[in-house]
Amino acid sequence: MGAGLSDRDVVVVGAGLSGCLMAVLLAQRGCRVRVFERRPDPRVNLADHGRSINLGLSQRGITALRHAGLLDHVLAHAAPMRGRVVHLPDGDLGYHLYGTSDDQILRSVLRHDLNVVLLDAAEALPSVTFEFDTKLTALTKGDDHAPVDLRFHGADGEQRVLTQTVIGADGAFSTVRAQMQRGEPADYHQEFLPWGYKELSIKAGGAGDQRTDPEALHVWPADSGLIVAHPNADRSLTGTIFLPLAGPDSFATLRTRESVDELLTRRFPDLLDLVPDVVDQFLSQPVGHLVTVRTAPWHFGDRVALLGDACHAVYPFYGQGMNSAFEDCVTLDQCLDRHPADWGAAFAEYQQIRKANTDVLADLSAENFIELRDRLASPLFLARKKADLALNKVLGDRWVPLYTMISHTTTPYADALRRSRRQNTTLAWVACAVATGTAAAGTALVRHLARRVKGK
Structure with missing residues (x-):
């Protein structure tokens, strides 16, 4: 990180997760960084609860935080998630491990807590300053002879800022x-x-209570409904209920205590026991919306570049939004290492590396919504997942499930998808061999094709 110091003025617009992490990395390479945020300082005013899904920190995010020297600070606020507890409509529980080794776990952290850690880390650096309650109103890109011209509106009125580079x-x-x-x-x-979606709070259960296991992600799949709950460091859970925006049994129609109670009892039968005040919470929370954004270009010369949701917002169902944004920061930092005197070349390389992968992530995130909502209760789907993990256990890194590659490695998203498709073809051949009674041939075929999957 920071191969050679850079005497450069940079404005970062946005003091969220990726903006703060990028400010740290830029300051570490010698830049003077000013960060502007339209919202109040979350350390002074409470964050906007009711519109924030808990975050699952996976290997990409962990790698980025380690790169910046901040991992231990974040893990102090995180809770481990070793697997997924599935609350089935008949009241039974299913449990699915995330991986085949002890280190293949996720870490759940509240967005507010993570943001505060990153804000404190950035503000502790002498070359970083923050201005909150300050909204960007105009940006003139300038040219080789003129700086980027920014206009902001804050409590003290209009403010003009000139800078060499802007990170959005x-x-x-x-x-x-x-x-x-x-x-x-x-x-x-x-x-x-x-x-x-709406946010729900689930109080901590007793020790050994599987229904509120504090080291697991909880999922309630249902017909036209889904609840996901992440553990917190205090053993409570932060839940999110997803429903259609319109139509029967939607946020548009669930307006009374009776209608909410009836839907929750019918679709999520054990939820009311876990959350006695769930109906009150449901009626009091605002509705959040979910958006995917794809765009190009991500930069303008050496003067403006975009990070995270600004260039590739995705649905939250693969838990990769924050992780991919952090990976943006590290990739951009590494591109600046390779092009310390040419930020335009660094920005172009950063877009070339990242865009194809984040486009794949958008597709995977949409697909995983269907998986969480509709497939977790399917015996055939669960058998397929178990086969993936079993092959990974037998063959090691010659066979790696897609979820493992996405969440527990830093394999580029597009490479992971290509390899997963080759593995799916392999598994189809094996299933055919076994179905025709040639189990020994099937075993040999697994080993042979696994070598081909990995490209050996």
Whole structure:
């Protein structure tokens, strides 16, 4: 990190997760960094509860935080998730491990807690300053002879800021992106899921209580409904209920205590025992919306670049939004290492490396929504997952499930998907061999094709 110091003024727009981590990395390479955030300082004012899904820190995020020297600070606020507890409609529980080794676990952390750790770390660096309650209103990109010209509005009125470079980390509805792409040949695609979400709080259960296992992700799959609950460090759970935005049994129609109680009792039968006040929570919480964003370009010369949701917002169902944003920061930092005197080349290489992979992640995240909602109760689907893990246990890194590659490695998303498709073809051949009674041939075929899957 930081191969050679850079005497450069950088403005970061957005003091969320990726903006703060990028500010740390930029300061570590010698930049003078000013961070502007339209919202209040979350360390002074409570975060917007009711609109924040807990975060699952996986290997990509862990690697990025280690790269910045911040991993231990974050893990102090995180709870381990070793597997997934599935609350079936008949009241039974299923349990699925995330991997085949003890280190293949996820870490659950509240967005607010993680943001505070990153804010404190960035603000502790003498070359980083923050301005909250300050909204970007205009951006003029300038040219080789003129700096980037930014206009902000805050409590003290209008403010003009001139800088060499701007990093846009201001979310899915990024003002930096809109201003940067204005007048340029740019692609932009935004897609809303016709489902929304509300946040629920689940109090800590007693020791050994499987129904509130504090070291697992909890999932309630249901017909046209889904609840996901992440553990917290205090053994409580933060739940998120997903439902259609419109139609029968939707957020648009569930307006009374009776209708909410009836739906929850019918679709999530053990939830009311775990959360006695769930109906009150449901009626008091706002509805959040889910969006995917794909766009290009991600940068303008050496003057403006985008990070995280500003260039590739994804649905939360693979738990990779924050992890991929952190991976953006590390990739950009490494590109700056390779091009310390040419930030335009670094930005171009960063986009070239990341965009194809985040486009794949968007597809995987949409697909995983269907998996969580519709397939977790399917015996055939669970048998397929068990076969994947069993082959991984027998063959090691010659056979790695897609979920393992996405969550427990830093394999580029596109490479992981290609390898998974080759493995699926292999498994289909094996199933055919076994079905025709040639089990020995099937075993030999597994080993032979596993070598081919890995490219050996």
